[in-house]
Amino acid sequence: MIGLLVGLLVLGLESSGLLERYSLQTLDLLFQKALPSRPGAGDIVLIEVDQASLDFYQSQGLTWPWPRQMYAPIIDYCWQAGATAIIFDILFTEGSSYGQEDDLRLAQSLDRAANGFLPLFFTRNPRKDNGLPPEGLQNQGLSVAGQPPGEDPGYQSVMLPVPPLRAAAAGLGNVEARPDSDGVYRRLTLLVPFQGRWWPQLAMAAYLHHYRVKSLAWQPRGLQLESTAPTKTRGTHFSEIIPLLPDGGLLLKYRPGARPYRRYVAANVIQSYVQSQAGEQPIHPLSDFSQKWVLVGLTAPGLYDLKATPLSPIYPGVAIQATLLDNLLNRDFLVPLPRVGAILLTLGISLTAALTVLWVPALWLTLLSLIGYLALIMTLAVLLFVTGVWLDAVPPLVAVVFAFGVSAAYSYSTEGRQKRVIRRTFAHYMSDTLIQDLLKNPDKLRLGGERREMTIFFSDLAGFTSLSEGLSPEELVSLLNEYLTQMTDIILARGGIIDKYEGDAIMAFWGAPLSQPDHAARACLAALEQQRQLSKLRSEWQSRGLPQFSARMGINTGEVVVGNLGSNTRFDFTVIGDAVNLASRLEGANKSYDSGILISETTAVQAEGQVELRELDLLAVKGRATPVRVYEVLAPKGQLEAVMVQVRELFAQGLALYRQQRWTEAQALFQQVLELCPLDGPAQKFLARCQTLVGQNLGPDWDGVFRLTTK
Structure with a gap:
C-alpha cells in the first residue's frame, strides 16, 4: 500500500510539471553520455555565415547585412554540383537595402536551381501587412487528414520572404520554434496550422518536396506520410509514420560531438564559385556538394541565431534544422516510452522498493538495494535511449527514493518500535546474536x-x-x-x-x-x-x-x-x-x-x-x-582425562553389579574408583549404599530405581 500510494503521488507530481525540469536535465545527460559519438548523415552539409566570413568581406569594405546577391554564388555553385536541396535558414522578409535588383539577382539563382527553400516565420501578433493575401497563402499550404494532436498555437500573422524570392523558391518552411521551459530546444513542431492549411518545418518542407509526398494524415502513433511518385532512394512508393509527442512535436535526436555535420565557411564557398568561373582550382571542389542536402545559416555570434540545445548552450540554429533533416532521412527517431509503460514502471518500482524495505531486515542490505534500484533504472534508461526510446527516469527514481524513505519511516514507527521493545525485553537474558535473529522473526514472540x-x-x-x-x-x-x-x-x-x-x-x-x-x-x-x-x-x-x-x-x-x-x-x-x-x-x-x-x-x-x-x-x-x-x-x-576414563569404566562395572544385587562385588569396584579418585562423589554414595545393602536380597521384583523423597 505504501509503495502504491508513493507511486501515485509521484505520478501526480509529474503531471503537475514539478518534475519537468529534472526530467529535461536527465534527457540532456542521456544525449551527452549515453549515445556514442558518431557523425551525422554524410549527405547533410552546412554552409555557415560565420565570423570569419564577416571579417573577410569587411576587410574588403563590405559590411553586414550583405547584399542578397552574395548568396547567389552559393546557390549557383551548389546547383552546378548537383546538390539535392539548398535550404536557407535566413529570413528575407524585407526588401534588400541595396534595392530590388539585389533581390532579383538572388531570385534568378533560386529559380534556376529549382530546389531552393526559404523560411517563413509565424507570429502570435496580428500584422496588417503579412506580405501575402490570405487566399494566396492558402494555395501553398498542405492538407492533412485526421484529428491533429495538441492545441492550436494561435498564430495571427506570418512573416514571408519578399515576393520575388517567394515566387522563385521551390518551397517555404516554418522556422518559428519554442524552447522548453528551461530555454533549451529539444523538439520541433513538424506542422503548424495557419488559415486552414498546414505548414511544415523548413527542413521538412525540403524533405516532403524531394520525396514528392502528397498524402499526409494524423494517426494515433504520429504523422503518416505516403508517396507514389518514384524516387531514387525509396522506390516508387513509400509509407512511413513519424512518431510524435502528444503535443504534435518531434523529439529531436541530436548527434553527439562538436561537429556532427560537415561545415563550410560561406566566404570560402563564394570564393570557390568565383575561382571555378575563372578556371582556377576552387577551395572546395564541386564534389563536396554533389548529392548533398545543403543548409545555409548564420553562425556568427553577433547575428543572433545561436540557441541552447542538450549538447551545447551555444548551438547554431541551422544545425537544429540539420538535425531534423537527419532524423527524417535516416528514420532515426527518439520515441518516448508509452505513457502506460511509464506509469506501470513507476508504480511497479515504487511498490517493489517499499516491499524491499519492509522485508529486508539488514540496514546495509536495504541501502545496497536502494543503490541497486537506482542503478537499474538508469541502466534501463540508457539501454532504451540507445535503441531510440526515451524513458523519463526521474519519476521512477523519485518514486524509489520516496518509497524507501516513507517505508523506512513506517517501519521505524511500527516494526521498529516492536524491535526496540524486543531488544529492551531480551537484552539482559539473551545474546545479541539471538536478539538479531529474533528481530527478523518477531512473530515468534x-x-x-x-x-x-x-x-x-x-x-x-x-x-x-x-x-x-x-x-x-x-x-x-x-x-x-x-x-x-x-x-x-x-x-x-x-x-x-x-x-x-x-x-x-x-x-x-x-x-x-x-x-x-x-x-x-x-x-x-x-x-x-x-x-x-x-x-x-x-x-x-x-x-x-x-x-x-x-x-x-x-x-x-x-x-x-x-x-x-x-x-x-x-x-x-x-x-x-x-x-x-x-x-x-x-x-x-x-x-x-x-x-x-x-x-x-x-x-x-x-x-x-x-x-x-x-x-x-x-x-x-x-x-x-x-x-x-x-x-x-x-x-x-x-x-x-585418562584417570577419569578408568573411573568411568570401573564405575559402570560396579553399577552393573549393583543392579544385579551383587553388593560385595560392586562395593569392591566402587572402592577401586575411590582409590583412583578419592573425591569421586557418585562412587562414595554407591559405596555407602552397598555397605548398607550387604547381606540383603531385595528379590527379583527390585527394579534398581533410587527414589528420592525430598526435592
Missing part, C-alpha cells in the same frame, strides 16, 4: 505458547544460605552479582536464554524462540564451562577471604510449552511443563550423588556426540513415579 522440544537448565549454589551468613548485605550482593554475571555470560555465549534468577539460582533454556537443533549439547557444554569458571572464582574468593561455593546443575530435554505467558499488559517469555519440573528436580538430585552436573537420558542421547558422560542411576524424583536414567556430564567430547 506473540502472546501465547507453542509446544516444542527444548533443553532446560537449572543451577543452584550448594549451601549458599549458611555460608553467606557471615557476609554483610553489600558483600553478599557483590559476590552474587559477580557469580551470576559470569555464569550468565557463558549461558548467553552458548545461545541460551535466561528465564529467571531466584537468589543464587539460575533457570535457562535452549531451543526457543529460535530453533537450535543442538540445544541439548549447548546446555551441557555451557554447564561444563560454568563449572570451570566457578573453580576459578573459588580461587579468587579464597584469596579475598570469601566463602567457597560449589554449584549443582540439572539439565533435561523434553517437550514443553514456550512463549509469552501472562496478560496483555504484563507477560514473560518462559517455559512450562513436566520437562521443566524434572530439570529442577535433577538439579536438587545432585545432592544424592555429590555430583556437579546431572542430566536426563533424553538429554544424554542428544548430547552424546558432544560431551563425555557417565551413567549414574535410575532415578525417580519426588512427585514423579516414572524413573529416568540419569547421567553425569564429565567433559567435552575427547577431553576426558
Whole structure:
C-alpha cells in the first residue's frame, strides 16, 4: 500500500510539471553520455555565415547585412554540383537595402536551381501587412487528414520572404520554434496550422518536396506520410509514420560531438564559385556538394541565431534544422516510452522498493538495494535511449527514493518500535546474536505458547544460605552479582536464554524462540564451562577471604510449552511443563550423588556426540513415579582425562553389579574408583549404599530405581 500510494503521488507530481525540469536535465545527460559519438548523415552539409566570413568581406569594405546577391554564388555553385536541396535558414522578409535588383539577382539563382527553400516565420501578433493575401497563402499550404494532436498555437500573422524570392523558391518552411521551459530546444513542431492549411518545418518542407509526398494524415502513433511518385532512394512508393509527442512535436535526436555535420565557411564557398568561373582550382571542389542536402545559416555570434540545445548552450540554429533533416532521412527517431509503460514502471518500482524495505531486515542490505534500484533504472534508461526510446527516469527514481524513505519511516514507527521493545525485553537474558535473529522473526514472540522440544537448565549454589551468613548485605550482593554475571555470560555465549534468577539460582533454556537443533549439547557444554569458571572464582574468593561455593546443575530435554505467558499488559517469555519440573528436580538430585552436573537420558542421547558422560542411576524424583536414567556430564567430547576414563569404566562395572544385587562385588569396584579418585562423589554414595545393602536380597521384583523423597 505504501509503495502504491508513493507511486501515485509521484505520478501526480509529474503531471503537475514539478518534475519537468529534472526530467529535461536527465534527457540532456542521456544525449551527452549515453549515445556514442558518431557523425551525422554524410549527405547533410552546412554552409555557415560565420565570423570569419564577416571579417573577410569587411576587410574588403563590405559590411553586414550583405547584399542578397552574395548568396547567389552559393546557390549557383551548389546547383552546378548537383546538390539535392539548398535550404536557407535566413529570413528575407524585407526588401534588400541595396534595392530590388539585389533581390532579383538572388531570385534568378533560386529559380534556376529549382530546389531552393526559404523560411517563413509565424507570429502570435496580428500584422496588417503579412506580405501575402490570405487566399494566396492558402494555395501553398498542405492538407492533412485526421484529428491533429495538441492545441492550436494561435498564430495571427506570418512573416514571408519578399515576393520575388517567394515566387522563385521551390518551397517555404516554418522556422518559428519554442524552447522548453528551461530555454533549451529539444523538439520541433513538424506542422503548424495557419488559415486552414498546414505548414511544415523548413527542413521538412525540403524533405516532403524531394520525396514528392502528397498524402499526409494524423494517426494515433504520429504523422503518416505516403508517396507514389518514384524516387531514387525509396522506390516508387513509400509509407512511413513519424512518431510524435502528444503535443504534435518531434523529439529531436541530436548527434553527439562538436561537429556532427560537415561545415563550410560561406566566404570560402563564394570564393570557390568565383575561382571555378575563372578556371582556377576552387577551395572546395564541386564534389563536396554533389548529392548533398545543403543548409545555409548564420553562425556568427553577433547575428543572433545561436540557441541552447542538450549538447551545447551555444548551438547554431541551422544545425537544429540539420538535425531534423537527419532524423527524417535516416528514420532515426527518439520515441518516448508509452505513457502506460511509464506509469506501470513507476508504480511497479515504487511498490517493489517499499516491499524491499519492509522485508529486508539488514540496514546495509536495504541501502545496497536502494543503490541497486537506482542503478537499474538508469541502466534501463540508457539501454532504451540507445535503441531510440526515451524513458523519463526521474519519476521512477523519485518514486524509489520516496518509497524507501516513507517505508523506512513506517517501519521505524511500527516494526521498529516492536524491535526496540524486543531488544529492551531480551537484552539482559539473551545474546545479541539471538536478539538479531529474533528481530527478523518477531512473530515468534506473540502472546501465547507453542509446544516444542527444548533443553532446560537449572543451577543452584550448594549451601549458599549458611555460608553467606557471615557476609554483610553489600558483600553478599557483590559476590552474587559477580557469580551470576559470569555464569550468565557463558549461558548467553552458548545461545541460551535466561528465564529467571531466584537468589543464587539460575533457570535457562535452549531451543526457543529460535530453533537450535543442538540445544541439548549447548546446555551441557555451557554447564561444563560454568563449572570451570566457578573453580576459578573459588580461587579468587579464597584469596579475598570469601566463602567457597560449589554449584549443582540439572539439565533435561523434553517437550514443553514456550512463549509469552501472562496478560496483555504484563507477560514473560518462559517455559512450562513436566520437562521443566524434572530439570529442577535433577538439579536438587545432585545432592544424592555429590555430583556437579546431572542430566536426563533424553538429554544424554542428544548430547552424546558432544560431551563425555557417565551413567549414574535410575532415578525417580519426588512427585514423579516414572524413573529416568540419569547421567553425569564429565567433559567435552575427547577431553576426558585418562584417570577419569578408568573411573568411568570401573564405575559402570560396579553399577552393573549393583543392579544385579551383587553388593560385595560392586562395593569392591566402587572402592577401586575411590582409590583412583578419592573425591569421586557418585562412587562414595554407591559405596555407602552397598555397605548398607550387604547381606540383603531385595528379590527379583527390585527394579534398581533410587527414589528420592525430598526435592
